[in-house]
Amino acid sequence: MNDGDFLTLDLDGWEGPLNLLLALARSQKVDLHQISILALVDQYLDYLNRAGAERLDQAADYLVMAAWLAYLKSCLLLPRAEQEDPGPEELAFRLQQRLLRLDAMREAGARLLARDVVGRDVFIRPAPEGLATEQRVTWQASLYDLIAAYGLVQMRRVPVLHQIARRPVLSLEAALSRIEAMLGRIGDWTAIAAFVPKQDDPDLQRSALASTVVATLELARRGVIDLRQQAPFAPLMICAA
Amino acid sequence: MTTDFQRAVEALLFASETPLSADDIGARLGTDEGVRSAIEAIAARHARHGINLVERGGRWHFQTAADLSHLLRETRESSRRLSRAGTETLAIIAYHEPVSRAEIEAIRGVQISKGTLDVLMEAGWVSPAGRREMPGRPLTYATTPAFLRHFGLSDRRDLPGMDDLRAAGLLDPVVDTGFDGELESSDEDD
Amino acid sequence: MTTDFQRAVEALLFASETPLSADDIGARLGTDEGVRSAIEAIAARHARHGINLVERGGRWHFQTAADLSHLLRETRESSRRLSRAGTETLAIIAYHEPVSRAEIEAIRGVQISKGTLDVLMEAGWVSPAGRREMPGRPLTYATTPAFLRHFGLSDRRDLPGMDDLRAAGLLDPVVDTGFDGELESSDEDD
Numbered sequence: 001m002n003d004g005d006f007l008t009l010d011l012d013g014w015e016g017p018l019n020l021l022l023a024l025a026r027s028q029k030v031d032l033h034q035i036s037i038l039a040l041v042d043q044y045l046d047y048l049n050r051a052g053a054e055r056l057d058q059a060a061d062y063l064v065m066a067a068w069l070a071y072l073k074s075c076l077l078l079p080r081a082e083q084e085d086p087g088p089e090e091l092a093f094r095l096q097q098r099l100l101r102l103d104a105m106r107e108a109g110a111r112l113l114a115r116d117v118v119g120r121d122v123f124i125r126p127a128p129e130g131l132a133t134e135q136r137v138t139w140q141a142s143l144y145d146l147i148a149a150y151g152l153v154q155m156r157r158v159p160v161l162h163q164i165a166r167r168p169v170l171s172l173e174a175a176l177s178r179i180e181a182m183l184g185r186i187g188d189w190t191a192i193a194a195f196v197p198k199q200d201d202p203d204l205q206r207s208a209l210a211s212t213v214v215a216t217l218e219l220a221r222r223g224v225i226d227l228r229q230q231a232p233f234a235p236l237m238i239c240a241a
Numbered sequence: 242m243t244t245d246f247q248r249a250v251e252a253l254l255f256a257s258e259t260p261l262s263a264d265d266i267g268a269r270l271g272t273d274e275g276v277r278s279a280i281e282a283i284a285a286r287h288a289r290h291g292i293n294l295v296e297r298g299g300r301w302h303f304q305t306a307a308d309l310s311h312l313l314r315e316t317r318e319s320s321r322r323l324s325r326a327g328t329e330t331l332a333i334i335a336y337h338e339p340v341s342r343a344e345i346e347a348i349r350g351v352q353i354s355k356g357t358l359d360v361l362m363e364a365g366w367v368s369p370a371g372r373r374e375m376p377g378r379p380l381t382y383a384t385t386p387a388f389l390r391h392f393g394l395s396d397r398r399d400l401p402g403m404d405d406l407r408a409a410g411l412l413d414p415v416v417d418t419g420f421d422g423e424l425e426s427s428d429e430d431d
Numbered sequence: 432m433t434t435d436f437q438r439a440v441e442a443l444l445f446a447s448e449t450p451l452s453a454d455d456i457g458a459r460l461g462t463d464e465g466v467r468s469a470i471e472a473i474a475a476r477h478a479r480h481g482i483n484l485v486e487r488g489g490r491w492h493f494q495t496a497a498d499l500s501h502l503l504r505e506t507r508e509s510s511r512r513l514s515r516a517g518t519e520t521l522a523i524i525a526y527h528e529p530v531s532r533a534e535i536e537a538i539r540g541v542q543i544s545k546g547t548l549d550v551l552m553e554a555g556w557v558s559p560a561g562r563r564e565m566p567g568r569p570l571t572y573a574t575t576p577a578f579l580r581h582f583g584l585s586d587r588r589d590l591p592g593m594d595d596l597r598a599a600g601l602l603d604p605v606v607d608t609g610f611d612g613e614l615e616s617s618d619e620d621d
Contacts, residue, residue: 017541097600101601102538105538106522109518111592112521113518115584118583121497121504122494122500122583123252123256125256131446133315133317134315134317140323141323153329153349286480289434289438290437290438290441291442291445
């Protein structure tokens, strides 16, 4: 270990213990694959002893790493038997792999930045026209839509008219004249059913019955006929007065 | 002049935010010599391609070939059904043209938004048809030949009249006679 | 394919604000046929000139020839230098993507400060790339087409030394050793 090596290291550029380890490893000027982990651990611990008091006392990461490395070192120095799994060689190998990986990434970053970077080495058009896409809507409507809409508009405009549809009825006048016409041909008491014209339409039939009843009442009032009913709901009997 | 010089001129013209004069280019490359011939060579090289080097008031810049500019603007068509307000407004214009906005609203019994007429004009079915000579000189609207084409009409008079609409059941439930006159006269008022 | 088709492809590539894929161009011109060969022809036409057509992640764009950078550089202020942490983080993401924050931290052996990922995302070089299906469902990050474009990479496989690093096992997923655990837990305390 050469003291001069770490004194030239620039601490400001470092981030974290792994970076420090990497910097120390590189200062050995050997291939990272050949690096002595044991020597590296000593360097790291020594460095913390020297520089740590002033500059690294806040950095818990460095101290955690130091503790771990001290543990690794003791494992490496201990007799081979009774080792836990993973063994110290395996741990040392993994540390070396991590240093290699970080080194590779640092290298890769530098190589990325050394490429022909847009805006520094190569240039693109500063203000291209751009490719515009305009949305155009084709409106759809059919002639039916059109005239149906006009029908709706017109319907909204006209005053609302209520029109009651005419239903089939037998008028009171018709019932009166029918009974009067029939009276001459009927001598004795006759049930009202005989005076009601037969209708196919049930509504018209009910209307005919109602009008005929009212007509008999009117004729009875005028004294043209007499009415008789034997009991509630019994047939209404009619006779000329 | 070397080809490298031409390449440099080409790159400068491409990367510049503004068109460059021969002097601009000369200043950048440290020599005026050969700038013009380089520009001419570059312009000639691109002449029949998609990118052209063109001069604008003594300054050069690259642009897409003029006959290809339509490629830069793409229209994407989407089809949309005309809204009910739009259909009604269009129908009123077709039956009553030329008709002002206020008249359309009077017939519809509902106000129309500005967008409704815009859509009809955008569709190419309706266009302004002069101003009415009355206070306020309101703009009137009428249908266009494109309207007739779209709806398969040879003439506006081909539009079904009131009687046709009624026969088609489009004016139901109005049935009363004596009602026709009212409707028609009201049509004529508009 | 006709020269007219080539001209059209060239014009589109020239006018576009972003690099275009063959599909983009095909969609624009209404046919995929011949797009690739047109692109190749255009690239060949410009190959030795001041402007080059280059591929970046399956998309093409025009840029000035790299060897002319010394002539053009002074026109622009150089882009702000990426910090060392930023550069390393970008490299780790590019070579390992998709990669979670914890994995980046495990490789660097230090916690990522807040600004580092932000700077990379703001530059448009890195973006979130979904969550990893594992406890905690950590968000992963990956590089963007803009990253390839900015650093002049046709493809992620163009990343310098990619194959060697992979062969050396240096791009394998980070194994969780006891050491990692300790370091990471200390990071989380910060």
